[in-house]
Amino acid sequence: MSDDCRSGDQQVTVRRAVEEDDEALLAIERSAWDASSGFPSYQETLQDTFFSRSGPEAHLVAEHKGAVVGYLRLQDKYPFPEGAGVLTINGLAVAHEARRLGVASALLDAATTEGRLRGARKISLHVHSTNTPARRLYERHGYIVEGTHPNEFLIEGDYIAALDMAKML
Numbered sequence: 001m002s003d004d005c006r007s008g009d010q011q012v013t014v015r016r017a018v019e020e021d022d023e024a025l026l027a028i029e030r031s032a033w034d035a036s037s038g039f040p041s042y043q044e045t046l047q048d049t050f051f052s053r054s055g056p057e058a059h060l061v062a063e064h065k066g067a068v069v070g071y072l073r074l075q076d077k078y079p080f081p082e083g084a085g086v087l088t089i090n091g092l093a094v095a096h097e098a099r100r101l102g103v104a105s106a107l108l109d110a111a112t113t114e115g116r117l118r119g120a121r122k123i124s125l126h127v128h129s130t131n132t133p134a135r136r137l138y139e140r141h142g143y144i145v146e147g148t149h150p151n152e153f154l155i156e157g158d159y160i161a162a163l164d165m166a167k168m169l
């Protein structure tokens with residue numbers, strides 16, 4: 001699979017991840033997240049391989065100017081048949097130097113395409129209430145808030161809400 005998305009004169013290409021992307025994706029994972037978007041404790045659990053949680057087949061990667069600059073992890077939300085057709089984005093991150101170029105948008109478009117090809121009816125995700133960039137991004141791509149969980153997490157001294165967002169395919 002490969003999708004092209006032009007943002008001005010900048011080209012972003014999306015493809016399925018391969019094992020060789022491990023190092024580049026690990027570097028993104030170590031630097032992309034902060035307390036407004038992720039869990040500081042998670043950074044301490046990061047291992048030497050990006051693909052320790054799930055393999056390349058669960059990831060779409062974006063390239064810009066020949067470099068891997070972002071990823072989206074797309075998985076089945078439920079392991080049982082009644083929940084089949086609901087996918088979940090279990091991670092989306094873009095390297096700082098490639099932000100606001102349409103990289104995440106290209107990854108979300110590719111996830112929508114893949115979801116439809118797989119016959120899915122819905123893509124869901126969780127986002128911190130504090131993560132304004134991601135919330136705007138998802139809203140722009142047709143995701144709506146399905147639920148709010150107030151005071152769900154204590155992050156650096158502040159209680160924050162977790163939002164459930166989803167898009168129907």
Ligand SMILES: CC(C)(COP(=O)(O)OP(=O)(O)OC[C@H]1O[C@@H](n2cnc3c(N)ncnc32)[C@H](O)[C@@H]1OP(=O)(O)O)[C@@H](O)C(=O)NCCC(=O)NCCS
Nearest residue numbers: 037092093094099100101102103104105127133134136137
């Ligand atoms: C959120 C994130 C994935 C966005 O990636 P990106 O490639 O910069 O996003 P795009 O360039 O595709 O942006 C598309 C739209 O999203 C919104 N958006 C993205 N970043 C934004 C920001 N910092 N502030 C406000 N809106 C923003 C805008 O509407 C933007 O369109 P515009 O640039 O024409 O205004 C990136 O900032 C990131 O990796 N953040 C850390 C990890 C994270 O929060 N992941 C999501 C967890 S749920």
